[in-house]
Amino acid sequence: MNQAGKLGQSRAGGRLGKWWKRGGELAGRHTSSLLMFMVLCVVVAVGAFMIGDLHTASAQVQKMYAGSVQGLRSIGELQYEAQETRRSTLYALTTNDSNLQVEYADQSRAADQLVTEGIGRYLAGARVPQEIELGKRLQGDWAVYLKVRDEVLASILEGSIKEAVDLDLSGGVPSFDRVRQDLEEIKRLYDEEASDQLALVDASSRRSVIRLMGVLSFTLLFASVSVWAIQRSKMMNAVRLAKLQMDFVASVSHELRTPLAVICASAQNIADGVVDQKEQLAKYGSVIRHHSTQLTELVNQILQFAATHEGRNRYTLRPLEVNAVITSVLTNTRELAEEAEAKVEEYVADDLPPVMADFPALCQCLQNLFVNALKYGGKNPAITIRAACVHGDNGRTDEVWISVEDHGIGIDGGELKQIFEPFYRSPVVTAAQIHGTGLGLPLAKSIAEAMGGKISVVSKLGVGSRFTLQLPVAHPIRLKSQNQVEQGVPQS
Amino acid sequence: MRQGLRRKLGLVTAGLCLLLSTSQGGATGGGAVPAAIESSLAVIVNQTNPIDDLSLKELRTVFLGERSHWPNGRRITLVMMDSGQEERTAVLRDVCHMSETEFSRHFLQGLFTGEVFVSPKTLSTPVGVRKFVFNVPGAIGYVKASDVDGTVKVIKINGHSVGDPEYPLHIEVRPAK
Numbered sequence: 001m002n003q004a005g006k007l008g009q010s011r012a013g014g015r016l017g018k019w020w021k022r023g024g025e026l027a028g029r030h031t032s033s034l035l036m037f038m039v040l041c042v043v044v045a046v047g048a049f050m051i052g053d054l055h056t057a058s059a060q061v062q063k064m065y066a067g068s069v070q071g072l073r074s075i076g077e078l079q080y081e082a083q084e085t086r087r088s089t090l091y092a093l094t095t096n097d098s099n100l101q102v103e104y105a106d107q108s109r110a111a112d113q114l115v116t117e118g119i120g121r122y123l124a125g126a127r128v129p130q131e132i133e134l135g136k137r138l139q140g141d142w143a144v145y146l147k148v149r150d151e152v153l154a155s156i157l158e159g160s161i162k163e164a165v166d167l168d169l170s171g172g173v174p175s176f177d178r179v180r181q182d183l184e185e186i187k188r189l190y191d192e193e194a195s196d197q198l199a200l201v202d203a204s205s206r207r208s209v210i211r212l213m214g215v216l217s218f219t220l221l222f223a224s225v226s227v228w229a230i231q232r233s234k235m236m237n238a239v240r241l242a243k244l245q246m247d248f249v250a251s252v253s254h255e256l257r258t259p260l261a262v263i264c265a266s267a268q269n270i271a272d273g274v275v276d277q278k279e280q281l282a283k284y285g286s287v288i289r290h291h292s293t294q295l296t297e298l299v300n301q302i303l304q305f306a307a308t309h310e311g312r313n314r315y316t317l318r319p320l321e322v323n324a325v326i327t328s329v330l331t332n333t334r335e336l337a338e339e340a341e342a343k344v345e346e347y348v349a350d351d352l353p354p355v356m357a358d359f360p361a362l363c364q365c366l367q368n369l370f371v372n373a374l375k376y377g378g379k380n381p382a383i384t385i386r387a388a389c390v391h392g393d394n395g396r397t398d399e400v401w402i403s404v405e406d407h408g409i410g411i412d413g414g415e416l417k418q419i420f421e422p423f424y425r426s427p428v429v430t431a432a433q434i435h436g437t438g439l440g441l442p443l444a445k446s447i448a449e450a451m452g453g454k455i456s457v458v459s460k461l462g463v464g465s466r467f468t469l470q471l472p473v474a475h476p477i478r479l480k481s482q483n484q485v486e487q488g489v490p491q492s
Numbered sequence: 493m494r495q496g497l498r499r500k501l502g503l504v505t506a507g508l509c510l511l512l513s514t515s516q517g518g519a520t521g522g523g524a525v526p527a528a529i530e531s532s533l534a535v536i537v538n539q540t541n542p543i544d545d546l547s548l549k550e551l552r553t554v555f556l557g558e559r560s561h562w563p564n565g566r567r568i569t570l571v572m573m574d575s576g577q578e579e580r581t582a583v584l585r586d587v588c589h590m591s592e593t594e595f596s597r598h599f600l601q602g603l604f605t606g607e608v609f610v611s612p613k614t615l616s617t618p619v620g621v622r623k624f625v626f627n628v629p630g631a632i633g634y635v636k637a638s639d640v641d642g643t644v645k646v647i648k649i650n651g652h653s654v655g656d657p658e659y660p661l662h663i664e665v666r667p668a669k
Binding site for chain 1: 613629
């Protein structure tokens, strides 16, 4: 099957897909932060909601104050001044001194002026037909009373006390009673309005409290769930890490045990004198050296991963010829390739620019990819190494892509993310008795990222895998088509 | 002849007083009023009173309480100022032609015999007089022309308005000591 075409699909999806993927990765890495951010958003939303509710309640209270409360106060003042008008008139009855009588008449007129103005204001502010009708009635009744009051005052000042009293009883008292009733009626209207508005404020307040409680409960629940999720996520990660570490220990132990057992048995045979011929001794020595080297490499790999993981490794980046790196890797792994009877094809472009990298680290990175291809490439693996200069992801920077492709067991789509996690080993390879530490790919990825590059993978179970190392070039050069790598077009 | 001389003297003195008050920056409220009006005595009635003009003789009848009602049927209420005030003195002299004692005796006797129908109301200030007249539709009183405002109506005497040269009622201005 032509896997190159399938691998080319890795670049499909467009910018939105990339952002979505990046967002997913970010969310995966920063679950706690994301949840806390969401809680913060909810709290801000609740705060805004509460402010809105308080603003509404405040507006209702202000409306109530401006309408009913001030109206009631005005009516109270009107009632007082109306009483003052009448009271001053009656005071004039209590004296024969014309000077005092004139004073009382003056007071009465000053008070009645205030009442007349107050009624005018009430009428000007009246909106409801009932208010307007009541205001006009009050205005009429007040005018009638004032007419009688004037007559009474005139009689008092003339000295006709009996006539004044008769006038007041027959006309003044009834007309003033009507005025009083009108004022009481207006007061009752304001009372009703105030009660309605108070009920509105009360209902609004109750509604706000219920909403607030609901929203706070939701926030509390959401926060609890978030905390729970965070804790659970951390716990699961810890459990997973512990399991991976246990697997790693088991795997490493297994990896150590086999060569150690071989070394031990060989040494025992030599010690027991079972081997005495020179050729046999040389063979046993070769076996011991081989397995010792294997052990050393394993230990070195673990130590290097630990150092890379903790950021202790410092790489010296300098322009490197990719061709030399690939040659070095193939030389280092020739023995393994021959042992596996692998068929290795190499397509490296002639005008490949140098990359910015650290030589030993880059060799280690590529070697891990190549050894993986040997291990998981099936029987007599066919491995293809390609290298070409292509356009970078951002459309500006040139990169060199070095891909290692095999046609082996492949990787399940669900595992593609996990294979770069330390100590992870696929159940498929475990079942297939393929030994490993689960550190090769994580180490390669760490090295690539430390040098400003990255590793991507395209794979299909049962078809094969292609790992691509992308590295920035040391100097910008003429761009080549991206297809040179993806489609595997030989450059030389 | 004597009355005309007295009037000329009054006009000159009032003019001098006005000049003096203006030069001192005083604001008596009558600064813009001519000297002739300043010393005139205005007879005032309620705004609703239809009377516009009275002869001096009719005025005398009213002020002596010998007339009880106005033509519109309103009872006449006579308003006088306290004794000793220059407005009252002027009315007693120029309208009633009586002294204070004669005036008091006239009313006591008239009320007793029934020849007088109303007894005068006495107020202490021109403002009080004005307010009284404003409040009582049938009231009639007098104040200095400068004390008049829009709340009351000033009537003509013998067809002359206040300020006319022939207007008969003036306050005797006492010479400064």
